[in-house]
Amino acid sequence: MFNAQPLAWYAVYTRAKCEKKVADLFTRKKVEHYYPVKQLIRARKMVESPLFPSYVFVRIPESRTWVVRETENVVNFVYWLEQPAIIPDHEISLIKHFLRNYEDVSVERFPINAGSDRTDSSRGKIIQLASNRVKVELSSLGCMLVAKVPSREIAVISGSITVNGHHY
Template sequence: MFNEQPLAWYAVYTRAKCEKKVADLFTRKKVEHYRPVKQLIRSRKIIEEPLFPSYVFVHIPESRNWVVRETDNVVNFVYWLGQPAVIPDHEIALIRHFLRDYDEVSVEQFPLKAGEERASSSGGKIIQLSSTRVKVELSSLGCMLVAKVPSREITVIAGNKTVNGHHY
């Protein structure tokens, strides 16, 4: 068999308000992708709003990046240190988990200083846990997911925090 490269998640930057079009094109090209959206109610209508405006995530081997680059409305990959930024599987899973389990999810940026390294864990590093909100770090994207959580869903078990049955 040929030397197959492992699949990795990459963030792709799209033209403004073109995330859905790009995702549809990826579907036609059989490129695995993820377009995280949150549902909002506006004027008695349910609409989808991107969690990360102008971003779509693709799951491809590095050798297939040309397929992504040649897609209409794709600006480029998101780069970090001269290379397309790789998003760890556990961070994609964390985004999916937050959108599935919580109604009010948003993204906040945190400042990353030059030379500062952020440790990542398999479940996500809790930045803040209060009686109504939980903030979890997505270090590869330089941001935090923030969710409103009913206090009845938060328990502390021997120093570990559990929210809605999930450990962080």
């Protein structure tokens, strides 16, 4: 009998404007993946745009990285300290939550230093909470998700922040 390796989320860098093609290939190869898109209105028409241009996330055991590397239009894994960067489950869940619950979501980058601590709690770390914006840190990706939120949906509950019914 073999030991099953744990599944982990990895960020995969794709060729420009090939995220959807890569996601379709992963579907055919039965590779669990997540391709986060946001809805935009262009020329009076609703279109999907990648939230993270040139990125698709895959959830695989380390032993199956070759399947991803052999996929057409995949450039490589995103690396951190000479190893494929692992994205914590809670950060993928946070991305899904933001896209599901907020209409206007964007990404802002911030620099990651080699000596910085990339571990995080199981909740998103709120960076800024203004009257109509909430920023949540995704430390493993070196960015923040930013969403516009009506102020009536924000409340402080005993030291925690609640936005739209979800605690951070």
